[in-house]
Amino acid sequence: MSNQVQLQMDKASESMNGGFTDYYQNMVDYFHQNPDQNITYNTFSNRTNRATNALISEEEAIFYIVAYGWQHHQSMQHLLTETIDMTAEVQESMRVVDYGCGQGIATLAFMDYLAQKGLAQRIALEVHLIEPSKVSLDIAKLLIERLAIVHGMKVSIHCQQRTLDSVLLPLNSECKETFHLLSNIVDIEAVQVALPNVAKQLKSCTGKNFLFATCPQYDKAQAGFRILHQQMDFAICHHDESWNMTYQMYRVIQASWNQHTSTQRMAMMSWTNN
Numbered sequence: 001m002s003n004q005v006q007l008q009m010d011k012a013s014e015s016m017n018g019g020f021t022d023y024y025q026n027m028v029d030y031f032h033q034n035p036d037q038n039i040t041y042n043t044f045s046n047r048t049n050r051a052t053n054a055l056i057s058e059e060e061a062i063f064y065i066v067a068y069g070w071q072h073h074q075s076m077q078h079l080l081t082e083t084i085d086m087t088a089e090v091q092e093s094m095r096v097v098d099y100g101c102g103q104g105i106a107t108l109a110f111m112d113y114l115a116q117k118g119l120a121q122r123i124a125l126e127v128h129l130i131e132p133s134k135v136s137l138d139i140a141k142l143l144i145e146r147l148a149i150v151h152g153m154k155v156s157i158h159c160q161q162r163t164l165d166s167v168l169l170p171l172n173s174e175c176k177e178t179f180h181l182l183s184n185i186v187d188i189e190a191v192q193v194a195l196p197n198v199a200k201q202l203k204s205c206t207g208k209n210f211l212f213a214t215c216p217q218y219d220k221a222q223a224g225f226r227i228l229h230q231q232m233d234f235a236i237c238h239h240d241e242s243w244n245m246t247y248q249m250y251r252v253i254q255a256s257w258n259q260h261t262s263t264q265r266m267a268m269m270s271w272t273n274n
């Protein structure tokens with residue numbers, strides 16, 4: 001990693017004073033002002049198979065945040081806001097499992113959601129991150145630790161650098177509630193193949209469990225949601241919507257801020273084990 005990129009990663013994470021939005025803005029500013037340092041859309045897309053392969057460098061991680069970060073954060077926040085009310089019965093501790101977490105955007109959205117509800121300082125979060133890319137996993141850990149300080153949250157982080165076919169879920173916990181986040185991964189073929197193994201373990205997780213899955217609605221994602229529903233037949237599906245999400249974001253190809261609309265599919269399920 002070049003010194004400039006290292007410096008930027010530190011600067012952007014330290015800029016997070018209100019939430020993930022600050023990190024995104026800071027990364028966009030850097031990306032826009034330093035075109036010579038950036039990977040092109042084609043290079044990124046070809047190497048990562050449209051962001052589905054594990055990232056191998058911080059330069060790819062920066063491109064990913066600028067191109068997709070805001071959309072992924074906003075869709076998870078929308079799903080949380082639409083489907084749960086955590087203020088009704090506040091738990092002292094909660095567990096979050098982020099599957100194929102990448103740079104931890106879904107967990108960061110969850111933390112921002114708790115902060116917006118005024119709950120951040122009342123809940124201790126046990127975070128489990130599962131991700132094959134070491135680069136992404138290291139960034140996720142850094143950002144979650146930083147955001148925890150910003151929001152005044154107690155957080156413990158447990159990382160598994162691996163793919164879902166070999167994952168071992170933490171089945172038992174002191175926490176009475178677990179939030180399972182599947183953000184933009186159900187379209188990945190290897191994830192779809194691993195879903196039966198994951199679902200089998202999910203069924204045994206103790207306490208109350210909630211699963212949140214989001215992905216842009218296209219054919220591969222639709223196939224992933226079908227498999228998810230089949231494998232999770234023990235859970236109650238509370239919500240499954242296709243949402244036309246319109247938002248301001250930086251478009252890497254045009255190198256400018258634009259209003260963008262994309263259709264996101266999002267599902268929420270729950271089940272309980274005593």
Ligand SMILES: C[S@@+](CC[C@H](N)C(=O)[O-])C[C@H]1O[C@@H](n2cnc3c(N)ncnc32)[C@H](O)[C@@H]1O
Binds near residue numbers: 100105133183194
């Ligand atoms: C589109 S990214 C989504 C990242 C993050 N969840 C988000 O919403 O920004 C897909 C992620 O899945 C990871 N991945 C790819 N194959 C995987 C597998 N077999 N098991 C677990 N994760 C996988 C990639 O490394 C990448 O971080």
